Amino acid sequence: MKITYPHMGSLNMILKTMFEGIGIEVIDPPPSSNKTLTLGVRNSHEFVCLPFKINVGNFIEALEKGADTIVMLGGIGPCRFGYYGQVQREILKDLGYNFEMIILDPPHGRVKDFLKELASHFPNVDWKVALKSFMLAVKKMIAADKLEKFLLIQRAHEDAPGITTKIYEEYIKKLEKAQNAREVNQILSEGMNKIKQNANVKRKIQLRVALVGEIYMLLEPSTNMNIGKTLNELGVEVTKTEYLSDYLINSAFKLPQRLEFKKNARGYLERDIGGHGLNTVANTVKYAKLKYDGVIHILPFTCTPEIIAQGIIAKVSRDYDIPVMSLVYDENTGQAGYQTRIEAFVDLLYKRRGL
Structure with a gap:
C-alpha cells in the first residue's frame, strides 16, 4: 500500500506521521502549484469550487508518483464537501487510474466508532502502535x-x-521529523522563542484583522495567496479563525465551541447552513465585539454556505461599524489584483485610526 491525501495546511504532516508510524509507505503529493491547479481545472466541472479542483490535481500528481490508495474525508449536510470523495473517485477512475479510495466521515462525537472504521482498512496493524502514532x-x-x-x-x-x-x-520541518512528544514540545518552545527574538520591534499603531471563511481556503496558503504573510508585511496582526486542530478536536469531541458559535451568531443566523457558514458569521460578530480593526472574509467561488454568510456579515459590518472585505477565489484569481485590494483595505483601516 502506498497512501496519499490532499494538501490542506498541516494535514500532510499529520497524516504522514500517523501512517508512517504504522509502517505504511506515504506518497506526498507535490506542493500545490499552477500545474496542480491546471490538472484539477482540466478534469473537474467548471462550476465546482476551487478546493475540489486543487484536490483533484493533488491526487493526479500523487497517483503519477506511484500512490495506490487515497484517504479523503467525507461528510453530510448542505455543503457539497460530502460528495467530494465519491465524485473525485469517479473522475480519477474515468482517467484510467487504478487505486483504492478510503472515505472517512468526521467523528461528530463518535471517536471510538471513527477509529474502528479507520482500523478496518488496516487489519494487520497493532492497535497499540496505531494509537501511539495517532x-x-x-x-x-x-x-x-x-x-x-x-x-x-x-x-x-x-x-x-x-x-x-x-x-x-x-x-x-523540525516538527515533521520529531519522533516523540518531548521533541515536539522542545521544538515548539524553541521556535516560538526564536520568532519572538526576531520580531522585537513594536509599532506605535498596530492594526488587528481577523480572517474568517471557508476552512480549506483559510488553511492552505498556496490557495489563499498567503494572505496572512501579506497582511503581516503591511504591519497587520492577523487572527485566523479556523485551524485544523480546532476543527478535528471539536468534531471528535463536540466541545462547547459549537455552542459559542450559535450564541455569537444569534440574531443573524439561527441554524447551521453547512460548511463553515455559521462559523463565519459567529466569528465576524466575535471579533467585531473585540474591537478588531477589520475582518477579511475568504471564500471559494460558488461556495453556497459562504455566499449566504457573505450577505449576513454585511449587516454585522453595519451594526458594529467594522470594515469587512470579502475575497472570492477561483482558478482565474490573480495575485496583483488581490494585493492591490488588500493594500487598499489596510489603508482604509489606518485612516479610520486617524493616520
Missing part, C-alpha cells in the same frame, strides 16, 4: 497550529522582512 500526529498538529498563531502576530513586528518566515519554516 497521538503523536495529534500532538504535532496542535504544535504546528500554535506556532502559526504565534507567527501571524509576531511577524507583523519583525525587524527584517522574511527572517521570521524562514524561522517558522525551519521549525515546521
Whole structure:
C-alpha cells in the first residue's frame, strides 16, 4: 500500500506521521502549484469550487508518483464537501487510474466508532502502535497550529522582512521529523522563542484583522495567496479563525465551541447552513465585539454556505461599524489584483485610526 491525501495546511504532516508510524509507505503529493491547479481545472466541472479542483490535481500528481490508495474525508449536510470523495473517485477512475479510495466521515462525537472504521482498512496493524502514532500526529498538529498563531502576530513586528518566515519554516520541518512528544514540545518552545527574538520591534499603531471563511481556503496558503504573510508585511496582526486542530478536536469531541458559535451568531443566523457558514458569521460578530480593526472574509467561488454568510456579515459590518472585505477565489484569481485590494483595505483601516 502506498497512501496519499490532499494538501490542506498541516494535514500532510499529520497524516504522514500517523501512517508512517504504522509502517505504511506515504506518497506526498507535490506542493500545490499552477500545474496542480491546471490538472484539477482540466478534469473537474467548471462550476465546482476551487478546493475540489486543487484536490483533484493533488491526487493526479500523487497517483503519477506511484500512490495506490487515497484517504479523503467525507461528510453530510448542505455543503457539497460530502460528495467530494465519491465524485473525485469517479473522475480519477474515468482517467484510467487504478487505486483504492478510503472515505472517512468526521467523528461528530463518535471517536471510538471513527477509529474502528479507520482500523478496518488496516487489519494487520497493532492497535497499540496505531494509537501511539495517532497521538503523536495529534500532538504535532496542535504544535504546528500554535506556532502559526504565534507567527501571524509576531511577524507583523519583525525587524527584517522574511527572517521570521524562514524561522517558522525551519521549525515546521523540525516538527515533521520529531519522533516523540518531548521533541515536539522542545521544538515548539524553541521556535516560538526564536520568532519572538526576531520580531522585537513594536509599532506605535498596530492594526488587528481577523480572517474568517471557508476552512480549506483559510488553511492552505498556496490557495489563499498567503494572505496572512501579506497582511503581516503591511504591519497587520492577523487572527485566523479556523485551524485544523480546532476543527478535528471539536468534531471528535463536540466541545462547547459549537455552542459559542450559535450564541455569537444569534440574531443573524439561527441554524447551521453547512460548511463553515455559521462559523463565519459567529466569528465576524466575535471579533467585531473585540474591537478588531477589520475582518477579511475568504471564500471559494460558488461556495453556497459562504455566499449566504457573505450577505449576513454585511449587516454585522453595519451594526458594529467594522470594515469587512470579502475575497472570492477561483482558478482565474490573480495575485496583483488581490494585493492591490488588500493594500487598499489596510489603508482604509489606518485612516479610520486617524493616520
